[in-house]
Amino acid sequence: MPVIEFFFTAHDPALIVLAATICMISSYACIGLARHAARSSGRMRDVWTAVAAMAVGFGIWATHFVAVLAFRPGFTLSYDLWMTALSLLIAIGVCGAGIAMASRGRTFSDRFLGGAVVGVAISTMHYTGIAALVMGGRLAWDPGMVATSILAGIAMGGVALGIGMDGRLRHMLTGALLLTLAICAMHFTAMAAADFSLCFPLSVNGELDGFWLSIGLTFISILLLGLALGSAVLDEADRRRTERERERELRDAAEIVAVTQKLELAMTHMAQGLGLYGIDGTLQLYNQRFPTLLGIHPLTNLKGMSFRDTCRLTIAGTDVAVEDIEQRIEATLASHLPLIEEGGEIVIAFGEDRVLQVSHSPVGDGSWVTTLDDITERHRSQRAIAHLARHDGLTGLPNRARFNESFDLARSRAEETRSQVAVIAIDLDHFKEINDNHGHAAGDMVLKTLASRFNALLREGESIARLGGDEFAAIKVFSGMDALREFLVRLEDALSRRVEGEGLALSTGGSIGVAVWPEDGRDLSKLMSNADLAMYRAKAEFDRRICYYERDMDEQARERRDMARDLWTALEQNAFYLAYQVQKSVSTGETTGYEVLLRWNRPGHGEVSPSDFIPVAEECGAINAIGVWVLKMACLDAASWPEPYKIAVNVSGLQLAQVDFIETVRSTLFMSGLAPHRLELEVTETSIISDKQRALHILRQIKAMGVSIAIDDFGTGYSSLETLRSFPFDKIKLDRSFMREVESNEQSKAIVRAILTLGRSLSVPVLAEGVETRAQLDVLRKEGCTEAQGFLLGRPGAIDWDDRLESGLTG
Incomplete structure (x- = not known):
């Protein structure tokens, strides 16, 4: 509102109309000439850019001074000659830069930026022109309106050229109007920002009279704009005349140049380099790609x-030494001359940056055509594909195929040098827990970090590959055991160091198995099998990380395979049977329940201990089927008992990991008709700890059915109080190992007392296993143990209910 009020009350309307007319004409000329410059190229683009800059520069300048002349500050304004001239130069020069940017731009953003520079020119010229005013006193400014005037000129100038440089006429007119508004908005907002009330006229030497200066500049600006517009018209006419003449010339010479143009076009745009050598062996014709590719x-x-x-x-x-150039030339000619005579192609590599396929095609008269194909990318792609085919995509380490090749090379070298070759199997420890607890991204980070460490430790005669998952394998050519041990120490160090990154610090480790060629095998498959056996031995033993293959491992592996086969057969033939061991109250001696124990009479071997065949069943996958059979038969037996005793059934960690285990328990209870409160499932903390959240979730759902849950073998393994806190177990079973010396060893007695105290504090009954003497039972009774089982109370076997009922009636 202050700007509008200032516009109508402080200006001469006639001069304002004149200033607006000059502004509109200059804006239209600017947009038109800028469009013409954009269509031109080379030097003519610069010429038209200069003409457009002069047109709009003079237009802005003239608009300013005519508008200032229209301003009525209350006294006559005069101008400093040099500052006035400087304002004109600024208007032309900065506008020229903006028009050059806009005419060379390809997008709206480019043209907008050029228009914004023109807006800067408008603001700069205006305030320089104000500085050219000769007057006394102090000119005050409104900072907010000054900023508004500058931003208005920049924003509207950018939009004006951004739209006006488009090819359509209406966009040109819109751009001219917006540029006019940019100039006017900037000028009048800036004038409204100035307070002339404290100023007074002042006369100095070298000043210009404002009226005559404005009139003269108006005529000069109009003349220049007329010349600019006329030049545009003349240029357009000249362009059309030139096109007509060229069309006539092209029609006259069409028959002559048609073939030449097509040939040149084809040679210019063909991807290959092409050279024609004449009969004398000199180059007669070639395209631009020919020297470039060479x-x-x-x-x-x-x-x-x-x-x-x-x-x-x-x-x-190339990087060939100067003294070797002639020798290299002779070698090149020797490889190419036969191809020039007979025809053919050859691939030449100039390092990694350029690989050419050179083809020579003889014409028949002694001349020939040489073509060059740049196959660098294809060569790189082939190499990349070959690399991927032989290397792991995640870690970059060699894969199994490359590992097999490395072994063949190592064996050949060992045969030549009479050395040995170690084949080493490496398996990471607890890698599944890293993936489960921290995500697969963390697992990938561990694998890549270890791969980097492996690459850094390798020396001559050594290689490491990733075979899959967390399995690695290494090869070492050695002539003495000290060299092999030193390599294994480096491997173990790389495996044992913590892996840090992405906000995590993870402890890693691995088990290493070693087999040596030729003592432990002649072919790679046998060596890898033996190394795996040794690695699994290292993984099974707590205090060993490196294990060498021993021949008895084959025998043990074969025995385990035979046992696994017999286990599946026993399942098919229903050859397992159940034994029951009584559980009694320590204080009253009454029977409280029975623990179900699995028994197997293996054909040809007799009775096999569960501690021997259960681990094999877990390895071969039979444990789930065996566990379902045990649960089913135990529930059926218990449902038929005349007394409603509880039965306790052991559950392995692999059973807990099955999604359908909950449904298995539910369907077994329904099928057998056994009341849920009579079933007690015994789980070890070891079976829970691998996936604690999942296991506890499953156990909670089973407990919700009414089934009791007991933690078995407590006191061994982890014995974590956190596990007891996380899940409300119905019973704690004290491991039998604490009962062996409980009556004579104070330390064992203290441990038993602590566990019993823990049970009482948690209100969880404790059952002691392995009670074999009266003294052990007395200790348990004295310490307040709830239940017990063992040979003293009853050996495992079938239950004779007739005898039990008879003894109960007579007892």
Whole structure:
């Protein structure tokens, strides 16, 4: 509102109309000439850019001074000559820069930026022109309106050229109008920002009279704009005349130049380099790609050069030593001359940056055509594909195929040097827990970090590959055991160091198995099998990380395979049977329940201890089927008992990991008719700890059915109080190992007392296993143990209910 009020009350309307007319004409000329400059190229683009800059520069300048003349501050304004001239130069120069940017731009953003520079020119010229005013006193400014005037000029100038440079006429007119508004908005907002109330007229030497200066500049600006518009018209007419003449010339010479144009077009745009050598062996014709592909400067004139000279220029541009150039030329000619005579192609690699396929095709009269194909990318792609085919995509380590090749090379080298080859199997410890607890990204980070460490430790005669998952394998050619041990120490160090990254610090480790060629096997498959056996031995033993293959491992592996086969057969033939061991109250001696124990009479071997065949069943996958059978038969037996005793059934960690285990328990209870409160499932903390959240979730759902849950073998393994806190177990079973010396060893007695105290504090009954003497039972009774089982109370076996009922009636 202050700007509008200032516009109507402080200006001469006639001069305002004149200033607006000059502004509109200059804006239209600017947009038109800028469009013309954009369509031109080379020097003519610069010429038209300069003409457009002069047109709009003079227009802005003239608009300013005419508008200032229209301003009525209350006294006559005069101007400093040099500052006035400087404002004109600023208007032309900065506008020229903006128009040059806009005319060379390809997008709206480019043109907007050029228009914004023109807006800067408008603001700069205006405030320089104000500085040219000769007057006394102090000119005050409103900072907010000054900023508004500058931003208005920049924003509207950017939009004006951004729209006006478009090819359509209406956009040109819109751009001219917006540029006019940019100039006017900037000027009048800036004038409204100035307070002339404290100023007074002042006369100095060298000043210009404002009225006559404005009138003269108006006529000069109109003249320049007329010349600019006329030049545009004349240029357009000249362009059309030139096009008509050229069309006539092209029609006259069409028959002559048609073939030449097509040939040149094809040679210019063909991806291959093409060279025609004449009968005399000199280059007669070639395209631009020919020297470029050979590494020769494109401006070099190759016409008339022999093939030898072309080879010299090509070789000189490589890193071949000067004294070796002639020798290299002779070698190149020796490989190419037969192809020039007979025809053929050859692949030449100039390092990694350039790989060419050179083809020679003889014409028949002694001349020939040489074509060059840049196959660098194809060569790289082939190499990349070959690398991927033989290396692991995640870690970059060799894969199994490359590992097999490395073993063949190592064996050949060992045969030549009478050395040995170690094949080493490496398996990471607890890698599944890293993936489960921290995500697969953390697992990938561990694998890549270890791969980097492995690559850093390798020396001559050593290689490491990733075979899959967390399995690695290494090869070491050695002549003495000290060298092999030193390599294994390096491997163990790389495995044992913590892996840090992405906000995590993870402890890693691994088990290593070693088999040696030729003692432990002649072929790779046998060596890898033996190394795996040794690695699994290392993984099974608590205090060993490195294990060498021993021949008895084969025997043990074969026995385990035979046992696994017999286990599946026993399942099919229903050859397992159940034994029950009584559980009694320590205080009253009454029977409280029975623990179900699995028994197997293996054909040809007799009774096999569960501690021997259960681990094999877990390895071969039979444990789930066996566990379902035990649960089913135990529930059926218990449902038929005349007394409603509880039965306790052991559950393995693999059973807990099954999704359908909950449904198995539910369907077994329904099928057998056994009341849920009579079933007690015994789980070890070891079976829970691998996936604690999942296991506890499953156990909670089973407990919700009414089934009791007991923690078995407590006191061994982890014995974590956190596990007891996380899940409300119905019973704690004290491991039998604490009962062996409980009556004589104070330390064992203290441990038993602590566990019993823990049970009482948690209100969880404790059952002691392995009670074999009266003294052990007395200790348990004295310490307040709830239940017990063992040979003293009853050996495992079938239950004779007739005898039990009879003894109960007579007892």
